[in-house]
Structure formats: structure tokens, C-alpha cells
Amino acid sequence: MTATTEWRDTRPPTSDPHRIGRGAGGGGGDRVTGHGAGGPADKRTVVGFGFWIFLLSDIVMFSAIFATYAVIEGATDGGPTARQLFDIDNAWVETVCLLFSSFTCGLATIAAERRSAVWTQVFLLATGLLGAVFLALELREFIDLIGRGAGPQRSAFLSGFFTLVGCHGLHVTAGLLWLGTMMAQVWTRGFKPNIARRLMCFSLFWHALDIIWVALFTIVYLFGVR
Amino acid sequence: MSDRDHQREDDRTPGSHQASVLVQVATYTLGLVLALGLTAISFWAVRTHMLWGPGVPIGLCVLAIAQMGIHLVFFLHITSGPDNTNNLLALAFGVLIVFLVVAGSLWIMSNLNANMMPMPAMMSPQAQP
Numbered sequence: 478m479t480a481t482t483e484w485r486d487t488r489p490p491t492s493d494p495h496r497i498g499r500g501a502g503g504g505g506g507d508r509v510t511g512h513g514a515g516g517p518a519d520k521r522t523v524v525g526f527g528f529w530i531f532l533l534s535d536i537v538m539f540s541a542i543f544a545t546y547a548v549i550e551g552a553t554d555g556g557p558t559a560r561q562l563f564d565i566d567n568a569w570v571e572t573v574c575l576l577f578s579s580f581t582c583g584l585a586t587i588a589a590e591r592r593s594a595v596w597t598q599v600f601l602l603a604t605g606l607l608g609a610v611f612l613a614l615e616l617r618e619f620i621d622l623i624g625r626g627a628g629p630q631r632s633a634f635l636s637g638f639f640t641l642v643g644c645h646g647l648h649v650t651a652g653l654l655w656l657g658t659m660m661a662q663v664w665t666r667g668f669k670p671n672i673a674r675r676l677m678c679f680s681l682f683w684h685a686l687d688i689i690w691v692a693l694f695t696i697v698y699l700f701g702v703r
Numbered sequence: 704m705s706d707r708d709h710q711r712e713d714d715r716t717p718g719s720h721q722a723s724v725l726v727q728v729a730t731y732t733l734g735l736v737l738a739l740g741l742t743a744i745s746f747w748a749v750r751t752h753m754l755w756g757p758g759v760p761i762g763l764c765v766l767a768i769a770q771m772g773i774h775l776v777f778f779l780h781i782t783s784g785p786d787n788t789n790n791l792l793a794l795a796f797g798v799l800i801v802f803l804v805v806a807g808s809l810w811i812m813s814n815l816n817a818n819m820m821p822m823p824a825m826m827s828p829q830a831q832p
Contacts, residue, residue, distance in 0.1 A: 518714055525716025529790055533797035540801040544808035569746050576738055583731040583778055587724060681718050684778045688771050695745060695767040703749045703759060 521674055528678045532685045539644070539689055543696060546641045550701075552633035559634070559701030562627055564618070568698040571614050572690065575649075578607035579687040586680045592668050597676075598660060604683065605656045608649055615646050638697065645693055648686055655679055715786040717779045734777025741770040 517523060550559065585600035619639070622628065629639035659679050662672050720727055745766045748759055775781045781790055 521719075522714055522716050525718065526714070526789055526793075529717045530793055533793055536797055537800050537804070540804045544805045547805065547809055548812045565746065565749065569742075572742055572746075573739070576735065576742065579774070579778060580731055580735045583734075584728065586718065587727045587731070591724065677716065677718055681779065684718070684774060687778075688774045691742075691767050691770045691774070694742075695763050699745055699749045699763050700760065703763075 520670070521677070524674045525677055525681070528681055532681060535648075536685065536689065539692075542637075542641045542644055543692065546637040547696065549633040549637045554632035554634075556632045556635070557625075557627050559638075559697075560703075562622060562625075563698050563701045565698055565702050567614060567618055568694050571611050572694050574607045574611040574614070575687050575690050578604045578611070579684055581607065582680050582683045586677070589663075589668065589673060589676050594663060594667065597663055601656060601660050601663075605653060605660075608653050608656070608683075612646060612649055612653070615642065615649075619643075642693065642697065645686070645689055648689075652679075652683055652686060655682070714789050715780075715784075717781055717790050720780040730777055730780075734773055737773045737777070738770050741766050741773065 518526075581600045581603040585597050585604060588596035588600055619642075622635075627635055629636045656679065659672075659676055662675070666672055720730065722730075745763055748754055748762055748766075754762070775794070781787060781794060783791065
């Protein structure tokens with residue numbers, strides 16, 4: 478087996494600059510990434526891509542819940558409507574919390590790539606605290622709604638609301654548990670390759686949650702109170 | 704392992720971004736500022752009375768899609784480069800399915816509602832349009 482660089486195709490790009498299915502390293506043949514002697518891509522790439530597929534399928538699952546909510550939003554059964562129930566200021570604070578936690582999560586990724594344990598922990602902690610504030614605000618809103626007789630059993634609209642927002646909240650809760658686990662693993666085992674891959678997957682997960690929240694606050698809260 | 708990661712010119716995973724610390728932090732900061740700005744505009748648009756009412760929902764959709772794009776580019780580092788082809792193709796497929804599920808559901812259900820019997824003809828007074 479020769480060195481990696483010897484079999485890389487250095488010809489100028491042809492009409493297919495993206496080289497779909499032929500690996501980033503070169504033209505065709507059996508020696509490029511993912512084919513024959515070229516072997517599979519390195520583990521970090523494979524793990525990251527697999528997790529990206531998971532996130533996309535999670536987003537597809539959310540799309541079904543979004544579609545359900547959009548269909549039954551008007552079915553209030555004579556009960557309270559979105560305009561009467563939702564507090565847009567609360568949604569604004571939640572949005573800002575989640576957005577900043579996504580930002581600090583990105584900073585934690587940068588620190589982890591530089592193998593700086595202290596800064597990784599600091600930014601992961603900030604991410605976790607902002608996520609916890611988000612979750613507390615959401616729980617407070619749920620308790621307030623149920624206390625006002627607008628629980629999930631009141632109407633189809635409220636069932637859809639609690640399913641959609643609650644499912645996102647469950648994802649954030651799972652993310653917080655994962656985050657705590659990652660902080661403990663970085664603390665005890667340092668930046669071993671498998672720990673670094675888990676940290677990468679966690680940051681992808683956290684950013685994806687923020688993307689879902691953008692659709693959620695627009696469709697549920699902004700369309701609701703308008 | 705990590706040496707090998709940097710030597711090979713493989714495909715890139717979402718979220719990986721090879722640049723200096725300053726450039727990376729600047730990328731995230733720019734993404735944060737843009738996302739905050741778009742969010743602020745959407746929240747302002749539903750409160751204000753300066754805008755033409757019927758146009759606001761379309762504006763909100765555009766702002767939300769733009770903000771998701773900002774997240775994908777600045778936080779997840781999805782690019783149109785050759786090393787991102789797999790990520791982009793998977794994303795395109797996901798977007799297609801999401802669009803089919805959401806738009807298809809809304810279309811079918813609004814069609815059913817439009818063709819439903821008038822309210823008084825229905826037995827149950829609980830039925831909602």
C-alpha cells in the first residue's frame with residue numbers, strides 16, 4: 478500500500494466538479510474514498526454523516542407533528558384560542574435563550590477542536606444553563622396553561638400544541654442530559670477520538686433543535702397571536 | 704486518528720469548519736447577529752400596525768426560512784463545496800419530504816373541509832371547520 482497522496486487524481490476538474498460518488502480525492506477507479514482499495518472515509522466523517530441523516534429524519538418526524546398542528550389549529554371546540562392564550566414576550570425570551578445557547582455550543586466546538594478543556598467546559602456550561610432557562614420558561618408556560626383550564630384535553634388545538642411544543646421540549650431535555658454526560662466525559666477522559674466525535678454529534682443535535690424552534694415559534698406563536 | 708483526519712481530503716461532516724480561531728468565532732458571531740436580527744424583525748412584524756396585514760404571514764415564512772438558512776450556513780457549516788455534496792444531497796431530500804408532508808397535509812385537509820357538509824346538516828354540534 479503506497480502513501481495516500483500517490484494515488485490521488487490531480488487532473489483538473491472535469492464537467493463534474495462535485496464528483497458525486499467518486500470521493501473528494503479524485504476521479505474514478507477503485508482507489509478513491511469509499512471504493513475498493515481507497516477504503517471508507519475516516520470515522521469522524523462517517524459518524525458525522527450518519528448523525529446528520531438521523532437529524533434529518535428527526536426533522537421529518539417533526540414535520541408530521543407540524544402538519545398535524547397546522548391542520549387542527551382552528552379546532553378549538555369553543556375553548557380558548559391561540560390569540561387568547563399565548564404570551565409572545567415569553568416566546569421572545571425563550572427564542573433568545575436558545576439562540577445564545579446555540580452560539581455558546583458553537584464556541585464550545587471551537588474550543589474542543591483546539592483541545593482546550595477549560596474553555597470547552599465553560600461554554601458547555603453556558604449552553605446548559607441557557608437551555609435550562611429555556612426549559613424552565615416552557616414548563617412555566619405549560620403549568621400556567623393547564624392551571625387556566627387550557628390543558629391538552631381541552632381541544633384538538635391544545636392537544637396539537639402540547640404535542641408539538643412538548644416534543645421539542647423533550648428533545649431539549651434529552652439534549653441537556655447528553656450535555657451533562659459530555660461534560661463529565663471530557664472531564665474524566667479528555668479529548669479521546671471517541672469523546673471528540675460524541676461532542677461533535679452533540680453540537681449538531683443542539684443546532685438542529687434551534688432550527689426546529691425557528692419553525693415552531695413562527696408557526697405556533699407568531700401565527701397564533703397575529 | 705486526529706492526524707489522519709486532517710491529512711485526508713475526505714468529505715466533510717456537518718459542523719466541521721477548518722479555519723483560525725478568529726475566523727471561526729467571527730463566523731458564529733455573524734450568524735448570531737443575523738439570526739437575532741431576523742428574529743427581532745419577525746416579532747416586531749406581528750406587533751406593529753405599520754405593515755399591510757395580509758402580507759405579514761408570507762413575510763414571517765420568508766424570515767423563518769432565511770433564519771434556518773443562516774443556521775445551516777453559519778452554525779452547521781453546510782456549504783455548496785465538493786466536500787459537502789453528501790450533506791447537501793441528504794438535506795435536499797429531507798427538505799423535499801418535509802415539504803411534501805406539510806404542504807400535502809394542508810392541501811388535502813383544506814380540500815376536505817371545503818367539501819364538507821354545511822354545519823347545520825351535521826348531527827354533532829361539536830364539529831369544527
